[in-house]
Every structure is written in structure tokens, then in C-alpha cells.
Amino acid sequence: MSLVMPRSTALPDPDYDSAFYDGVPAKRLFAWLVDVIVITLTTLILGLITLTALLWIWPLVYLGVSFLYRWTTISAWSATLGMRLMNLQLRGPTGGILAGGEAAAHTALYLFFSASMILQIISAGSIALSRRHHGLHDLVLGTAALNRPG
Structure with a gap:
């Protein structure tokens, strides 16, 4: 008898x-690297545009830019720019692309789990070892990153 109900x-x-x-x-690793570079460059440009005023609160700006970047790109294409470059797409438990609310939840959970080194390591291990390569945020939401069909 299994203690875990199949989803x-x-x-x-x-x-x-x-x-x-x-x-x-x-x-996913290479897509993440591309996304981190895009977000970092965006925050640095914003810092320069504001004559370095935003650099005083750089962690908050980085978090805000990261959320907006991930949420808007996942809402639009069900993938970030890095994921699109790597030919990946996020799919929900129904098999469809993610809508705006699902993209916001996915992004919020990703950032929450990323705030803890231990949870990041567990999530990376889950991506490497699970059958569908789920991160912790994917496990909670039932989403998966797939090679883009077609």
C-alpha cells in the first residue's frame, strides 16, 4: 500500500x-544562467539611470526586477527568455501553457524557495533526479519544464 497518492x-x-x-x-541550468544575466544587467542599468540611487537598495530592486521579468515572460510565452533560448516551455498540470496567475504563483514560489540555500539545493537535486525534472516549486504547483513541442 502506497502512502503517497498518485497525482x-x-x-x-x-x-x-x-x-x-x-x-x-x-x-534549465543554462536557461537560469541566461535569466540571471538578463536580470543583473537590467538592475545595473536601472541603477545607472537613477545615478546609482537604486544601487543602495540593490537586493530589493533585483527581487522586484526578477519577479516582473519572470512573471511577464512566463505569462506571455510560458517561458523566460533563457527557457526560450534553450527550447523549453513550462506546462501546467493540465498540460497547457501557464496563464498569468499560474505564472505569478510559479514565480513567487521559485523566488521563495530560492531565498534558502538548503531549499535551492533540494530543488536542484529534484530537477536532476526526478522523473519529470521538477523543482520544488514545480512539485507544489504540478508544473514541468518540457522541451518545446513542434
Whole structure:
């Protein structure tokens, strides 16, 4: 008898549709690096535009820019620019692309889990080792990063 209830999902099965999950952990890492660079450059440009005033509160600006960047790009394309570059797309438990509210929840949970080094390590381990390469935020929401179909 299993203690964990199986979660019903319309996401592709990794055993039957493995092409959706091929190389996803490495692609997610490279996508994350691209996104961090975009966010960092954006915050530095904002700091320069404001004659370094925003650099005094750089962590808050970085958090705000990160949330807005991730939320708007995931709402628009169900992927950040880094994910698009790596040919990845986020899908919800129904198998569809993420809507604005789902993108906001995904982003908020990602940033919450990223605030703790221990949770980041657990999330990275989960991405590397789980069948659907879920991060902690993906596990909570039932989402997955897939190779973009088509």
C-alpha cells in the first residue's frame, strides 16, 4: 500500500514520451544562467539611470526586477527568455501553457524557495533526479519544464 497518492496530470509521461524530458536539467541550468544575466544587467542599468540611487537598495530592486521579468515572460510565452533560448516551455498540470496567475504563483514560489540555500539545493537535486525534472516549486504547483513541442 502506497502512502503517497498518485497525482493526476496531463503532462507527458517520461516513460512513454521521453523526448519531452531529454536534456531538461542541463537546459534549465543554462536557461537560469541566461535569466540571471538578463536580470543583473537590467538592475545595473536601472541603477545607472537613477545615478546609482537604486544601487543602495540593490537586493530589493533585483527581487522586484526578477519577479516582473519572470512573471511577464512566463505569462506571455510560458517561458523566460533563457527557457526560450534553450527550447523549453513550462506546462501546467493540465498540460497547457501557464496563464498569468499560474505564472505569478510559479514565480513567487521559485523566488521563495530560492531565498534558502538548503531549499535551492533540494530543488536542484529534484530537477536532476526526478522523473519529470521538477523543482520544488514545480512539485507544489504540478508544473514541468518540457522541451518545446513542434
